[in-house]
Amino acid sequence: MNLADAFDEPAFVPYLCVGDPSVERTREYVQALVRGGADVLELGLPFSEPIAEGPTIQGSVVRALEAGTTPEQYFEFVDSLDVDVPVVCMTYYNLLYQYGDSEAQRASDASGEAASDGPESFVERAAEVGISGFVIPDLPAEEAGPLRAACDDHGLDLVFIVAPTTEGDRLERMVELSSGYLYVQARLGVTGAKADVSDQTEASLAKVSQYDIPKAVGFGVSSGDQARHIVEAGADGVIVGSALVDVVAEHGDPDGDDVPERLEAKARELSEGVAAGAENMAKPEGQ
Amino acid sequence: MSHETQRGADETEDRDGTFGRYGGQYVPEALMPAVQELEDAYERYVLNNVDGFVDEFRRRLRDFGGRPTPLQRADRLSDRLDREVYLKREDLLHGGAHKLNNALGQVLLAKYMGKERIVAETGAGQHGTATAMAAAHLDMPCEVYMGTRDIQRQRPNVFRMRLNGSEVNPVSAGRGTLKEAINETMRDWATNVEDTHYVIGSVVGPHPFPEMVRTFQSVISEEARAQVQEQAGQLPDSVVACAGGGSNTMGTFHEFVGDESVDLFAVEAGGSSLAVDEETGVAPNSASLSTGTEGVLHGARTKLLQDSDGNVVESHSVSSGLDYAGVGPELAHLVDTERVTPVNVDDDEALEAFHLLSQEEGIIPALESAHAVAFARANPEQLGGLTVINVSGRGDKDLESVIEETENRELENAPGMDIFERAAGGSGGGL
Ligand SMILES: Cc1ncc(COP(=O)(O)O)c(C=O)c1O
Numbered sequence: 001m002n003l004a005d006a007f008d009e010p011a012f013v014p015y016l017c018v019g020d021p022s023v024e025r026t027r028e029y030v031q032a033l034v035r036g037g038a039d040v041l042e043l044g045l046p047f048s049e050p051i052a053e054g055p056t057i058q059g060s061v062v063r064a065l066e067a068g069t070t071p072e073q074y075f076e077f078v079d080s081l082d083v084d085v086p087v088v089c090m091t092y093y094n095l096l097y098q099y100g101d102s103e104a105q106r107a108s109d110a111s112g113e114a115a116s117d118g119p120e121s122f123v124e125r126a127a128e129v130g131i132s133g134f135v136i137p138d139l140p141a142e143e144a145g146p147l148r149a150a151c152d153d154h155g156l157d158l159v160f161i162v163a164p165t166t167e168g169d170r171l172e173r174m175v176e177l178s179s180g181y182l183y184v185q186a187r188l189g190v191t192g193a194k195a196d197v198s199d200q201t202e203a204s205l206a207k208v209s210q211y212d213i214p215k216a217v218g219f220g221v222s223s224g225d226q227a228r229h230i231v232e233a234g235a236d237g238v239i240v241g242s243a244l245v246d247v248v249a250e251h252g253d254p255d256g257d258d259v260p261e262r263l264e265a266k267a268r269e270l271s272e273g274v275a276a277g278a279e280n281m282a283k284p285e286g287q
Numbered sequence: 288m289s290h291e292t293q294r295g296a297d298e299t300e301d302r303d304g305t306f307g308r309y310g311g312q313y314v315p316e317a318l319m320p321a322v323q324e325l326e327d328a329y330e331r332y333v334l335n336n337v338d339g340f341v342d343e344f345r346r347r348l349r350d351f352g353g354r355p356t357p358l359q360r361a362d363r364l365s366d367r368l369d370r371e372v373y374l375k376r377e378d379l380l381h382g383g384a385h386k387l388n389n390a391l392g393q394v395l396l397a398k399y400m401g402k403e404r405i406v407a408e409t410g411a412g413q414h415g416t417a418t419a420m421a422a423a424h425l426d427m428p429c430e431v432y433m434g435t436r437d438i439q440r441q442r443p444n445v446f447r448m449r450l451n452g453s454e455v456n457p458v459s460a461g462r463g464t465l466k467e468a469i470n471e472t473m474r475d476w477a478t479n480v481e482d483t484h485y486v487i488g489s490v491v492g493p494h495p496f497p498e499m500v501r502t503f504q505s506v507i508s509e510e511a512r513a514q515v516q517e518q519a520g521q522l523p524d525s526v527v528a529c530a531g532g533g534s535n536t537m538g539t540f541h542e543f544v545g546d547e548s549v550d551l552f553a554v555e556a557g558g559s560s561l562a563v564d565e566e567t568g569v570a571p572n573s574a575s576l577s578t579g580t581e582g583v584l585h586g587a588r589t590k591l592l593q594d595s596d597g598n599v600v601e602s603h604s605v606s607s608g609l610d611y612a613g614v615g616p617e618l619a620h621l622v623d624t625e626r627v628t629p630v631n632v633d634d635d636e637a638l639e640a641f642h643l644l645s646q647e648e649g650i651i652p653a654l655e656s657a658h659a660v661a662f663a664r665a666n667p668e669q670l671g672g673l674t675v676i677n678v679s680g681r682g683d684k685d686l687e688s689v690i691e692e693t694e695n696r697e698l699e700n701a702p703g704m705d706i707f708e709r710a711a712g713g714s715g716g717g718l
Contacts, residue, residue, distance in 0.1 A: 047598060048461075048568075048598040049466070049584065049599055050470075051315065051470050051473045051474060051585075052477070053474075058460065062460070065598065071596055071597075093583050094583040094584065094593070095596065097582060097583055097597060098582060098593065098597030137315050138313050138314060138315060140312060140313070140314060140315075140316050142312055142319070143311055160316065161315070161316045161317075163316040163317035163319075164317070165316075165317050165318075165319075165320045165321070165480060166317075166320070167320070170320070174316075185316070188477065188480060188481075189317075189474070189477055190474045190477060
């Protein structure tokens with residue numbers, strides 16, 4: 001499914017890390033999020049060094065790794081998902097870089113003789129299972145050439161994060177390389193739920209309003225009210241991770257706990273916030 | 288930003304931040320402007336001595352740090368190995384390790400850049416200690432992130448940092464060692480990037496850190512190369528240094544890289560075994576140069592210890608300063624091009640060398656440095672007629688763990704503390 005089209009109406013974009021506490025439970029959670037109004041799913045593939053994440057998502061990543069979640073399981077999971085919203089894969093570059101390298105390649109790698117094939121095999125496999133695009137927080141535009149090329153070859157989108165510190169030529173270059181949507185980072189720092197809407201949000205949106213690509217705001221969004229504010233400030237989408245992972249973190253007995261119900265309720269609050277913001281937007285987005 | 292136009296200014300370096308296939312800048316977008324600002328500042332102050340940065344750095348290294356450090360002939364080790372063995376005494380630098388060369392350089396650079404706050408990670412606590420000292424000396428507030436396991440292993444250093452006025456923030460993720468401390472410091476930097484400089488502790492991280500830290504540490508080989516020629520009338524046949532991230536290593540090698548007759552040995556921690564346990568995700572060693580594969584860690588493409596999926600595995604070494612799953616990109620490149628030979632010694636050999644140097648030379652080395660001595664001791668035939676070994680630090684910080692590790696092993700000639708504990712227990716009971 002075309003990623004940009006999912007933002008025709010302001011979109012609610014939830015994030016969860018696959019495999020926390022198990023791949024099977026993630027399936028229930030994802031279905032709950034879709035029932036609650038998810039328009040796009042950002043699904044995390046756990047990596048051992050999640051340097052852009054705050055404590056909440058770090059905890060989730062650790063649980064997923066402890067449960068033994070591998071890239072291949074992740075792909076099989078996405079392949080078997082029966083939802084009709086686009087899936088974006090969020091992970092770190094080393095997992096793309098290593099995927100599919102044969103033992104022989106790795107051995108000759110170690111002696112420096114042959115290049116690994118870089119992100120190509122990973123992207124190919126992602127395309128096969130129906131993933132629409134990627135967010136890779138430790139891959140700035142400067143290092144993204146090989147991944148951008150692989151995405152182009154397989155028709156996938158590559159989403160870049162615009163930070164509060166991104167400006168000038170770098171911003172231009174990043175927008176040029178981006179497709180699908182721009183991930184507008186609402187505040188400096190790492191992921192984590194916050195109670196307020198960052199003052200930086202409007203300035204960050206203004207900075208990118210001239211570009212013809214959907215803008216989704218993330219980092220610190222936790223309530224329907226915040227989501228509404230952000231859409232009113234001109235965003236085409238609202239990304240929410242930690243506030244949902246907080247619910248997942250309280251999982252208990254697979255048969256007995258009410259995590260799916262609570263996730264659905266939280267998702268509904270957030271997606272309704274997005275919808276209310278859209279309604280209140282009398283004027284066209286940007287300006 | 289003038290950054291594009293400055294590339295290519297220095298003809299001897301890859302100014303695009305890569306060393307062969309290694310290096311680069313794999314960091315979150317929020318940090319990219321800071322990394323580029325640092326590139327510019329490095330170029331301006333460190334490479335071009337604008338505002339007299341280099342002069343001030345050298346003066347402070349001398350007056351505050353105690354440079355130059357001696358190059359000393361190790362008489363009994365020379366006899367024992369039947370060749371000329373010289374020790375570069377970085378253990379005599381203020382703070383007790385080579386780390387101050389880099390920490391002082393970076394804290395001073397942060398001042399020149401107008402930054403107001405310093406953060407750093409530390410493994411053994413030596414880099415944290417050096418940074419805390421430099422920050423106190425230059426009047427900058429400083430916070431140091433340190434793994435909880437390392438805090439246990441290196442308690443005296445934790446207290447030293449606090450004495451110098453730094454905050455020490457424990458990091459409990461993972462196994463609570465250097466890798467996690469770096470992650471957490473990166474997160475702090477990404478949050479406070481506008482007024483904060485991250486003083487990274489080795490030749491790792493995104494460009495320009497690997498090159499910049501090597502430049503600050505190269506004072507070791509500048510001195511050693513001149514000293515050995517003056518004292519022995521010749522260049523050495525070999526130079527030996529331990530390698531964790533590789534900052535003492537690159538600092539000790541750099542001025543010798545062009546001397547083709549000089550063999551360079553980087554000694555990694557072999558830990559208790561060279562194999563990786565895929566099941567538990569633990570490598571009982573830190574030998575990324577010898578056994579690692581190419582990947583991306585902490586901002587750079589380099590050799591690292593990882594499982595077949597690309598998750599980074601937990602490393603191990605008896606010495607916390609070598610306990611790291613990655614290694615500097617320049618060192619990885621020098622190994623690929625066969626200019627540097629990677630070797631390793633295990634925990635037991637390192638402990639034996641620790642006791643040997645303590646008893647026979649009157650020098651208690653850091654456990655990290657003991658790895659370099661252990662390699663020389665076990666492989667004298669590879670050293671040629673004259674070798675220089677870098678004693679990267681002193682061992683005071685390691686005494687508690689050496690007592691414990693020694694008691695767990697049968698080591699020849701190693702004193703323990705058990706007899707005193709028994710004596711104390713006995714007399715207590717008699718009263
Ligand atoms: C005394 C000493 N030597 C060596 C090292 C290893 O670091 P590097 O490989 O960067 O020199 C450390 C690190 O803490 C250290 O304290």
